[in-house]
Amino acid sequence: MSLPLSSSSDLAMRKDLVRLRMEMNRQQILYHSQPLAHPFRRLSGIVGMGSRHDHSDTHHSGKGPLMIAATVALALFGKRLGKLGKLARLGITLYPLARRLRH
Incomplete structure (x- = not known):
């Protein structure tokens, strides 16, 4: 098992670590849900109707x-x-x- 926390600084570090992990998981979920939430953005980029598509020949x-x-x-x-x-x-x-x- 884990050792008991000896000081308040250890407890604060552990809380910060948990917060960072939760934020990382939230960002990963947001990133991987984008294609599901907006499926036509990728399609419009492929077809050339997207706003970021440049119509110059180059x-x-x-x-x-x-x-x-x-x-x-x-x-x-x-x-x-x-x-x-x-x-x-x-x-x-x-x-x-x-x-x-x-x-």
């Missing part, structure tokens, strides 16, 4: 609505397409890189 990631639709379609039906599906997935993966090299 920061454009190439993830337009058509690109996202193609990625979803290949994720769902790519295995059925065989080698063509593999090539299409490779093309979608390399497209942003080729676009950046072009600019």
